[in-house]
Amino acid sequence: MRSIRLIWIGKTQFPFVQEGISVYQKKLRHYVKVETEEIHASKYASGTVDQWRRQETEKILKRLDRSELNVFLDENGKRQTSAGLAQWFEKQMTLGWPRVNFIIGGAYGFEKSLLPANFTCLRLSDMTFTHQMVRLILFEQLYRIFTIIRGEPYHHV
Amino acid sequence: MRSIRLIWIGKTQFPFVQEGISVYQKKLRHYVKVETEEIHASKYASGTVDQWRRQETEKILKRLDRSELNVFLDENGKRQTSAGLAQWFEKQMTLGWPRVNFIIGGAYGFEKSLLPANFTCLRLSDMTFTHQMVRLILFEQLYRIFTIIRGEPYHHV
Secondary structure (H helix, E strand, C coil): EEEEEEEEEEECCCCCHHHHHHHHHHHHCCCEEEEEEECCCCCCCCHHHHHHHHHHHHHHHCCCCCCCCEEEEEEEEEECCCCHHHHHHHHHHCCCCCEEEEEEEEECCCCCCCCCCCCEEEEEECCCCHHHHHHHHHHHHHHHHHHHCCCCCCCCC | CCCCEEEECCCCCCCCHHHHHHHHHHCCCCCEEEEEEEEECCCCCCCCCCHHHHHHHHHHHHHHCCEEEEEEEEEEEEEHHHHHHHHHEEEEEHHHEEEEEEEEEEEEEECCCCCCCCCEEEEEECCCCHHHHHHHHHHHHHHHHHHHHHCCCCCCC
């Protein structure tokens, strides 16, 4: 795997989330090339939630390539421990994917009927976090995964 | 319940975590009185992990009162959805606890043998987060719980 891309919908709004992302993005760069891609959110002024969800999902799919590994973050995804995720990730690294994409849905999630069959789906928690917080939590977790893979002590403190 | 207290070990180190806590603490204050209490971390220069863990757990226990509801955050705790947690919390609110304490262990967690029998234990995720990030995640989740209890729409965006 040459690089990781995080794809999300809409600007990162809270400055603290932006700062946290920068902290972990910088740490993660010691291990792998990391890109982020921000997709415009739908205009939530007119239309319905279903329409916005569908529009945003379509925009995401246009940015994806079937030759890459695409991991959708979703509350119905597979539960993983950090160690389990690291193990899975390490295996993926041997499979020669040119890039791994982690995709965070917008404020209203994905339109699942549009997603490819057997899509890979990951759950960060049984609890629901805002899609903004998920960006930060995912970044911290990716950094943790790489420290586990490299056998380095995670800085507990 | 008159108030919520979050208890944790050691200073909040990353400025972004501190800022995020402030954001949600402010929002949460619309619903309930919120206090935080920081307990000094052990000096990790001398001694062993077991000693530090025991010391810190003892310091936490000194700050707790059996007449209050004490909830320990732990990776072996009960998994909850946000809605499930809100429901549980709402029930606790009717039971007349003077205060609910959420306790986040230090860098090395709790010495479980010291904790009271049948202690209440909550798991935020199957993944492991730093005890610093847990502060922020817990605050966001408490805010979410209160919006659920009050039947208010959580701001998705």
